[in-house]
Amino acid sequence: MELDEALARRRSIRKYKRTPIPEDAVLRVLNAAHAGPSGANASPWRYVVVASAEMKRAIRQASEKVDSTWDAGMPQWFQSWLASQGITSDKGFLEDAPYLLVVFSDQTLPYSVESTWVSIGYALLAATQEGLGTLTYTPGDPGFLWTLLNLPERFVPQAILPLGIADEAPDLSRRLKRRLARLETVD
Numbered sequence: 001m002e003l004d005e006a007l008a009r010r011r012s013i014r015k016y017k018r019t020p021i022p023e024d025a026v027l028r029v030l031n032a033a034h035a036g037p038s039g040a041n042a043s044p045w046r047y048v049v050v051a052s053a054e055m056k057r058a059i060r061q062a063s064e065k066v067d068s069t070w071d072a073g074m075p076q077w078f079q080s081w082l083a084s085q086g087i088t089s090d091k092g093f094l095e096d097a098p099y100l101l102v103v104f105s106d107q108t109l110p111y112s113v114e115s116t117w118v119s120i121g122y123a124l125l126a127a128t129q130e131g132l133g134t135l136t137y138t139p140g141d142p143g144f145l146w147t148l149l150n151l152p153e154r155f156v157p158q159a160i161l162p163l164g165i166a167d168e169a170p171d172l173s174r175r176l177k178r179r180l181a182r183l184e185t186v187d
């Protein structure tokens with residue numbers, strides 16, 4: 001799949017089949033994430049791969065708990081937007097997707113957050129290229145990930161990316177929100 005097709009096809013997937021996916025595909029997504037540029041070439045990201053049903057359940061339960069409190073404290077416009085997107089505190093995708101990539105940034109390294117998010121972008125596109133669904137999921141208060149995954153606090157949780165076969169078909173006719181027809185430069 002060419003880059004422009006991956007860009008056009010990538011969508012947030014919040015429903016997954018429980019069908020297993022090949023380990024090779026997951027490896028390619030991880031390798032794409034590791035291929036990104038990083039400030040001072042520090043590669044400050046850490047991807048923890050979760051496949052165990054017990055750990056996925058624990059992550060789901062903790063995420064649902066923190067998100068129900070978090071969402072309730074958000075402004076009304078945000079809550080309305082979540083509802084309009086069908087985003088609820090049910091995070092079933094965290095158990096249904098065969099893999100979760102839990103992404104951390106190492107705060108002892110320079111540009112750790114910025115570089116980690118570049119690598120997340122690479123992972124999202126690579127997953128699309130593999131024909132997999134994925135999502136950028138950011139639990140409201142992700143501190144529970146330190147405890148569950150037993151990581152030192154220098155690794156700051158950034159996102160959870162489920163990887164699996166999509167069980168929903170987003171409307172791909174909805175294109176990039178802003179498409180530039182011509183280049184405008186500043187003088």
Ligand SMILES: Cc1cc2nc3c(=O)[nH]c(=O)nc-3n(C[C@H](O)[C@H](O)[C@H](O)COP(=O)(O)O)c2cc1C
Nearest residue numbers: 010011012013014085087135136137138139140170
């Ligand atoms: C930084 C960031 C945080 C996000 N957090 C969440 C989240 O916690 N839950 C969720 O369902 N989607 C989350 N998303 C996905 C966005 O809602 C989604 O990308 C956006 O609505 C556009 O839809 P699309 O990805 O299908 O193009 C997040 C995306 C980004 C970039």
